[in-house]
Amino acid sequence: MKAALATAYGSPDVIRIAEVPTPSPKNNEVLIRIHASAVNAADWRLRRANPWFVRLIFGLFKPRRAILGVVFAGEVVQTGDAVTQYTTGDRLFGWTSVMKLGGHAEYIALPEKGAFARMPERMSFTDAAAIPFGFGTAMAFLRKAKVGPGQQVLVYGASGAVGSAALQLAKHLGADVTGVCSTRNVNLVRSLGAVGVLDYTKDDLLAHRDRYDVVFETVGKLPFKDCLSLVKPGGTVILGSELPAQMLARQFAPKGNKKVKVVGGTVGESGADISQLAALWERNAIRPVIDRVLPLERIQEAHTLAESGRKVGNVVVTM
Numbered sequence: 001m002k003a004a005l006a007t008a009y010g011s012p013d014v015i016r017i018a019e020v021p022t023p024s025p026k027n028n029e030v031l032i033r034i035h036a037s038a039v040n041a042a043d044w045r046l047r048r049a050n051p052w053f054v055r056l057i058f059g060l061f062k063p064r065r066a067i068l069g070v071v072f073a074g075e076v077v078q079t080g081d082a083v084t085q086y087t088t089g090d091r092l093f094g095w096t097s098v099m100k101l102g103g104h105a106e107y108i109a110l111p112e113k114g115a116f117a118r119m120p121e122r123m124s125f126t127d128a129a130a131i132p133f134g135f136g137t138a139m140a141f142l143r144k145a146k147v148g149p150g151q152q153v154l155v156y157g158a159s160g161a162v163g164s165a166a167l168q169l170a171k172h173l174g175a176d177v178t179g180v181c182s183t184r185n186v187n188l189v190r191s192l193g194a195v196g197v198l199d200y201t202k203d204d205l206l207a208h209r210d211r212y213d214v215v216f217e218t219v220g221k222l223p224f225k226d227c228l229s230l231v232k233p234g235g236t237v238i239l240g241s242e243l244p245a246q247m248l249a250r251q252f253a254p255k256g257n258k259k260v261k262v263v264g265g266t267v268g269e270s271g272a273d274i275s276q277l278a279a280l281w282e283r284n285a286i287r288p289v290i291d292r293v294l295p296l297e298r299i300q301e302a303h304t305l306a307e308s309g310r311k312v313g314n315v316v317v318t319m
């Protein structure tokens with residue numbers, strides 16, 4: 001099968017397309033013909049070994065797993081003898097898993113109990129590939145923060161994969177959502193259902209002190225002290241993109257006397273959440289934002305865009 005291999009850490013240039021053996025499903029696995037995947041923050045961070053401790057988990061000198069890709073959309077072409085849930089022809093989408101990776105290839109074998117679900121009939125493989133990373137992450141964080149009806153929620157970085165998903169899901173939960181983005185994305189963010197849009201290149205965010213029940217910082221660009229200023233006393237700050245060094249710095253940062261709950265850490269990879277997202281998609285409650293769709297052969301471009309910090313929503317690769 002054809003796959004995108006990153007056999008060294010480094011720039012997008014380390015990736016090349018090569019022929020590798022097609023996996024055989026074990027007893028409890030399904031073999032999936034992947035039609036689309038996405039290149040997102042997890043992929044470029046693993047490829048760059050950014051942050052450095054990626055090397056401790058994925059290989060000190062070179063990646064132990066050469067095929068990146070934490071999400072997929074595809075169809076079952078073979079099942080192991082013990083598989084009961086799925087059958088040949090089922091269309092599935094979800095996580096390959098951050099530890100296993102392997103989504104940037106034509107086939108993958110995954111345990112039937114993996115973090116994926118059936119695709120709704122009308123859903124395209126492209127849409128399906130663009131949903132799990134952003135929406136899966138956002139859903140888990142919004143649940144942790146107990147976002148609900150009537151709350152005022154600020155999504156910082158509302159044009160990114162996680163941000164555009166967080167905005168739509170928080171709105172679906174009944175919150176009034178304000179999105180923060182730059183000028184070029186104001187119309188998009190409004191079209192996703194934001195009641196207010198703040199342009200971080202023009203507006204003074206700190207004029208909105210103590211206004212939000214929840215501040216969801218999705219891109220790691222708004223200083224923690226500003227998140228604290230914007231949230232109401234007793235509110236919640238979600239730090240969706242906090243790296244370990246920032247986490248450490250935050251522990252020592254002056255917090256003033258405002259009592260605020262801080263939610264962070266890693267989330268994602270729930271099959272139940274993917275099923276729920278499928279149902280929300282069917283009811284038109286969510287739509288993935290897609291910046292670009294590129295064939296697998298152009299995956300270096302997809303990585304460059306994903307790493308730029310400027311992509312709008314998601315970058316999908318098709319096989």
Ligand SMILES: NC(=O)c1ccc[n+]([C@@H]2O[C@H](COP(=O)([O-])OP(=O)(O)OC[C@H]3O[C@@H](n4cnc5c(N)ncnc54)[C@H](OP(=O)(O)O)[C@@H]3O)[C@@H](O)[C@H]2O)c1
Pocket residue numbers: 040041042045133134137156157158159160161162163180181182183184185200218219220221240241242264265266267268306309310311312313
């Ligand atoms: N904790 C976890 O488990 C977890 C899971 C998934 C992802 N993450 C992390 O979440 C982060 C976000 O991922 P993502 O894929 O959603 O990001 P992304 O799609 O790459 O974000 C790109 C967007 O960010 C906007 N942006 C750039 N600079 C900005 C700024 N200063 N202020 C506001 N918006 C800005 C850009 O719009 P403009 O160009 O218009 O500014 C662009 O649309 C990553 O760091 C990832 O590692 C964490």
